[in-house]
Amino acid sequence: MSLAIGDAHTPLTKMVKNALRQRILNGEFEQGTRLVEGRISEEMGVSRMPVREALRELAAEGLVKIIPRRGATVSMPAVDQKMDLIEVRATLEALNARLAARRKDPDRIAALQRVLAAGEADIAKGDFSEMRAHNDAFHTALGEVSGNATLQDLIRTLRDQTSMLFKQDDPVKVRETWREHADILRAVIAGDEELAAILASRHVYNAVEPEAVTD
Amino acid sequence: MSLAIGDAHTPLTKMVKNALRQRILNGEFEQGTRLVEGRISEEMGVSRMPVREALRELAAEGLVKIIPRRGATVSMPAVDQKMDLIEVRATLEALNARLAARRKDPDRIAALQRVLAAGEADIAKGDFSEMRAHNDAFHTALGEVSGNATLQDLIRTLRDQTSMLFKQDDPVKVRETWREHADILRAVIAGDEELAAILASRHVYNAVEPEAVTD
DNA sequence: CAACAGACTCTGGTATACAGAATTAAGCGC
């Protein structure tokens, strides 16, 4: 299994963690599935330790729940927590956009524009395969403009935790999403903090798939 | 070594973590001090593993920085990160207060009022020894009123990371702090979301010790 | 006194073991 984890030079723990995160976000493990250390370590061909650590870290990110003496399970957020998460995320994305509008570093904004263009180009081409990546890239780039690393970390974590609440495959929605991205970017460039903040906040709420938070 | 950690039944890792957190927040370890796994484990009479895990968790909380292959060091936030942290924290405390004002659960508010009274009583008595605990209690209680668990977690973490930026021992400042607490509570009870949010946000900025973020 | 070799210190991992909590399977009495 060469591509199993890929034996590079990055810490093993990180690789295990990423592999697990991937699998969880892909829905390969359902909500509540037990993640047994021994099983995973064997499956990935590593010892238990890196797995333990990876699980702890994922727990810190909220993708996994660890109950003492009972181990880890996949933890999609409970219904009543979903809105909580979204509320927090929207607030932080708003702060992020506000800060970006305040600093509006030209270089970073240029980079952001390139990301926006890339996303729009794919949409024009009708190629939706990379949308998730483009989307992540946009939000990451926006985070760089704001320049608040703490905030970026938090948002990334929240993004992972909420990613399953958003629909990514509906072309109509995707187009809407990117229109909103463009609006946010415009507000940022204009230095309009208030507008940027409001747009970013709404952007989160708009992208939520209603059924996801209802049932 | 008997009272080193105290061999209870709670996971060892948690105890190690708490002990370390305590020592860091108390300033017993200065910024940049290396936290060598072997040394700590020996000192606390446990094996390296719980120490490793504790360090990772503290790293997730931001109290410690881990550089691959170089280990953990105490990481007070860098100057330019301090304002970042405070900005984020202020934003989240504002959201928290806003949600509290929205829900204003009577029982939780009653509890909050008791905490406020306890703090004020100690101030009246001139007893400042428990102020930090009272302060934590107030913010925790406020978090319960808002009822957003995710938010509470985040705020607690941020509180730990920023705690050293606040002065707790100046009687004048303490009195001010509690006046602000009372104001926030009043806004929450009145259901005035906007006011509660603004007051909570300012409360954070007001409590910052100017020198702490300057140098 | 700068650059380099060597000795030493730690981290990230591996393997193995084991007590005791949880979970599951097996019995057993009714």
Added chain:
DNA sequence: GCGCTTAATTCTGTATACCAGAGTCTGTTG
């Protein structure tokens, strides 16, 4: 059959011991 015990099995939390290789420190030497 069905519910309750009990025994067997599975896992977690920790501990030991060990190792390769990255980093760090030190002393030397040109």
